[in-house]
Amino acid sequence: MTENHLLSNNLYQDWLIASGTMTTAKYFADLAAERPDIALCRASASVSRAADAHAGVTGLGVGQHLVLKMLAAVGPCSQQALSEELRIDRSVMVGVCDDLENHDLVRRERNPRDRRSYAVTITDTGRQRLAEAEQTIPGFLDQVFHVLSAQERDQLTTLLGKVLTNRRIAG
Amino acid sequence: MTENHLLSNNLYQDWLIASGTMTTAKYFADLAAERPDIALCRASASVSRAADAHAGVTGLGVGQHLVLKMLAAVGPCSQQALSEELRIDRSVMVGVCDDLENHDLVRRERNPRDRRSYAVTITDTGRQRLAEAEQTIPGFLDQVFHVLSAQERDQLTTLLGKVLTNRRIAG
DNA sequence: AGAAAACAATCTGGAAACAGACGATTGACC
C-alpha cells in the first residue's frame, strides 16, 4: 500500500508535467505525420462538418446537391446508378430522392423496360435550384482550402484520386 | 397523355444511354476533380473502413490504439487531454477508456490534486499489446497507400497537415 | 468564508450510416 502510494505520487507528478502545454501540444501533429490514414479521416471530419454547415445555408443537403448535379450532367438515372457513382448507400439514396421529390426537384417514374428500377429525372425547378447552389461552391471551397495554393489543391486532388482508385481498399 | 407518353419514351431512351458504362463510369472521377472536399470525404470513408477491418484483426479499436499510443508517448493523461489531442469526442472517450480498462490495458485513478479528472495510465499489458499492434501498422499503411510512392505519401501528409490547421474549419 | 463561474467525466436522446432481410421483377439456364 505504501509503495503504491509513493508510486502514485510519482505518476501524478509525471502526469502534471505531461499535461502541460509543452509535451502534448504538438502530439497530434506528430501523429498526423506518422499516420496519414488518421490525418485523412480527421481532415475529412472537419471538411464534412463545414460542408454540412454550408449545406444548411443553401437548403440543399450535400447528397441532394450531388444527385441533382449528376442528373443534370448525365441525364435520367436509376437510384442504383446514382448510388454507385456517387458512393452513397442505396438505402440512404431512398431518403435523398424522397426529399428531392417532395420538393419537386426530381421526378421518379418506373422504367417500363425494367419495372424494378426508377428513372430519376431532374425537373426545371431542380435545375434552377442546382444552378443557385453551384454558385456558392467556389466560395465554400475557398473557405475550406484557402490554406492551400492552387498548385497544392491540384496536388491534393491528384493524390486523393489515386487513393480513391485503390482497389485493395475500395468499398 | 399522349404527349406525356412520347416524352417519357424519349426520356427512357436517354436514360438507357446514360446508364450505359460510357457516360457514368467516369462521372465520379470528374466530380472528385471538381470537388476536392467530396474526394477527401470519400477517400476517408474507404480508409476508415480499411482501418476498422484491420483493427478487427488486431483486436484493438482505432481509438483504443491511439489512446495507448499517446499514453505511452507522453505519460499519464486526463481523458480531456486525450480527447482534445486525439480529436475524439469526450463522451466517446469514456467508452474507449472503459474498454481499455476492462481489458487491463490502462488504469484510471483520480488525480488527488484535482479530483474532477482521472489520470489514465497505460499498464504493462497495455504496452505489450501496443507494441504488438504497432508492428502491424506499416503493413496496413502499405495496403492502404500502396498506390502512392513514398514521395507522394509525404506530399499527402504535408497537404493534410495544412488542411488540419485551417482555423476557419477547425472543429 | 460564501456565491458564482468554470471544468472533468458521465449520461441521454436524436440523427446519420451501414448491413442484412424482404417483396417485386427480371434474366439465365435447363
Add this chain to the structure above:
DNA sequence: GGTCAATCGTCTGTTTCCAGATTGTTTTCT
C-alpha cells in the same frame, strides 16, 4: 415453359457520432 439466381428499391435493426444536460469538483471573485 418453369425454375433459380440476380437485381432494384425499400425497410428494419444496429452502431456510431455528436450536442446538450447533469453531477461532482475546483477556482475565482467579493
